[in-house]
Amino acid sequence: QKHELVNDFRQFRDSPLLKIWIGPVPFLVLFHTVLNNPVHMDKAYAYKFLHPWLGTGLLTSTGDKWRRRRKLLTPTFHFSILTEFLEVMNEQAEVLVEKLDKEAGKGPFNCFNHITLCALDIICETAMGKKIYAQSNYDSEYVQCVYKMSDIITRRQRMPWFWPDLFYNYFGEGWEHNRSLKVLHSFTSNVIYERAEYIAYIESDSESDQGMRKRRAFLDMLLKTTDEEGNKLTHQDIQEEVDTFMFRGHDTTAAAMNWAIHLLGSHPEVQRKVQQELQEVFGVSDRPINTEDLKKLPYLECVIKESLRLFPSVPFFARSICEDCHINGFKVPKGANAIIMPYSLHRDPRHFPQPEEFRPERFMPENCVGRHPYAFIPFSAGLRNCIGQRFAVMEEKVILASILRYFNVEACQKREDLRPLGELILRPEKGIWIKLEKRKQQH
Numbered sequence: 001q002k003h004e005l006v007n008d009f010r011q012f013r014d015s016p017l018l019k020i021w022i023g024p025v026p027f028l029v030l031f032h033t034v035l036n037n038p039v040h041m042d043k044a045y046a047y048k049f050l051h052p053w054l055g056t057g058l059l060t061s062t063g064d065k066w067r068r069r070r071k072l073l074t075p076t077f078h079f080s081i082l083t084e085f086l087e088v089m090n091e092q093a094e095v096l097v098e099k100l101d102k103e104a105g106k107g108p109f110n111c112f113n114h115i116t117l118c119a120l121d122i123i124c125e126t127a128m129g130k131k132i133y134a135q136s137n138y139d140s141e142y143v144q145c146v147y148k149m150s151d152i153i154t155r156r157q158r159m160p161w162f163w164p165d166l167f168y169n170y171f172g173e174g175w176e177h178n179r180s181l182k183v184l185h186s187f188t189s190n191v192i193y194e195r196a197e198y199i200a201y202i203e204s205d206s207e208s209d210q211g212m213r214k215r216r217a218f219l220d221m222l223l224k225t226t227d228e229e230g231n232k233l234t235h236q237d238i239q240e241e242v243d244t245f246m247f248r249g250h251d252t253t254a255a256a257m258n259w260a261i262h263l264l265g266s267h268p269e270v271q272r273k274v275q276q277e278l279q280e281v282f283g284v285s286d287r288p289i290n291t292e293d294l295k296k297l298p299y300l301e302c303v304i305k306e307s308l309r310l311f312p313s314v315p316f317f318a319r320s321i322c323e324d325c326h327i328n329g330f331k332v333p334k335g336a337n338a339i340i341m342p343y344s345l346h347r348d349p350r351h352f353p354q355p356e357e358f359r360p361e362r363f364m365p366e367n368c369v370g371r372h373p374y375a376f377i378p379f380s381a382g383l384r385n386c387i388g389q390r391f392a393v394m395e396e397k398v399i400l401a402s403i404l405r406y407f408n409v410e411a412c413q414k415r416e417d418l419r420p421l422g423e424l425i426l427r428p429e430k431g432i433w434i435k436l437e438k439r440k441q442q443h
């Protein structure tokens, strides 16, 4: 059923409006988006189940709170800080390549977890300034709870009878939910306290710090930032944002990189072209990737975009319609819930002829001329678009480039074997199975 949800809506693409019921709540499925109207930027009912974990951080907040937060947080994704994060990404890519090296030449294996743990290490260090060594220590209770919580929330969203807290706590997974919540919150809360103390120490002792200054993390900026009246964020405000980055900042990129690996592994001609591009930038050197290199990989960027078109990590998202309006001649009342589906929108043959085919060339600048601005929206669009999109593309470039510099990838699944599950994140049902072969010129 889950599989069909994202696939089967395509047949309704030309209907003016489609309504589905999820339990007692009607949702409009919109192929013609409401994203360009800043009035409709509130999040739909289903996001309520994220609140216990994420509070009302950037993803889940609305109205003035969201506006203030977005303004405050936008500078934390500035180019200069992203450049510092490149170091972390390179280091973690190296760990990943070492792990993958052990699988090379040995036949098919599932790379999904390897890549996901790498993305998790990257977000922990960049968001919180904390190394958790997920790639070598999968047993971490925090790591396990991040996954458990995403699963628990998805299950609850699908079972309307568990929406009321009372039923959920008595008959559902309320107990497990609350236990995981405690682990997640106490971990991030401790990290925030530790980091705040560390920053206070550095600031009070400006001479001794130069040599030992740690790398900056998003958290440092959250601890220092002030609004127009000079007010700092509270501990709870900061916790909401850190938890949001942890939730939003790794599963999404991990899924995207996995899909890209599958597509590259099934299209050797595309893979060779990426490797050719890498060869021109790096030659036989195994030096880390710098910001200049990133600009010289336009074809790899096309591959990333085309993979996100076919398999957008966030296959659908929902909004609440904030004002009565008309859509295709139908009156839609204020308060209605609307679902927007990048997965279906991206398969519109008017914008992407033969939409199921993997053709990175579609995203070369000359081929994008005249394309509708909302034909490709993996990061949503308008005011509430993804604040982490540049971070995400940078991470994808570093990891995919690192893998393809060392290995040739061969996919061991056909497209029909993948069975994308469209939950909070679009994942392949049984992972991504590949074979790796070491590339000769590197050794």
Ligand code: HEM
Residues within 6 Å of the ligand: 058, 059, 060, 070, 244, 245, 248, 249, 250, 252, 253, 256, 312, 313, 314, 317, 318, 377, 378, 379, 380, 383, 384, 385, 386, 387, 388, 389, 391, 392
């Ligand atoms: C390939 C990777 C990613 C994809 C496909 C993606 C996609 C999206 C989408 C579709 C939204 C809109 C969701 C909605 O309206 O409900 C969104 C919002 C958001 N994303 Fe991402 N994202 C990615 C990576 C990241 C990363 C790496 C971070 C953080 C480091 C991040 C942080 C956020 C936040 C905080 C929001 C809420 C923004 C707001 O409402 O103002 N995302 N993302």
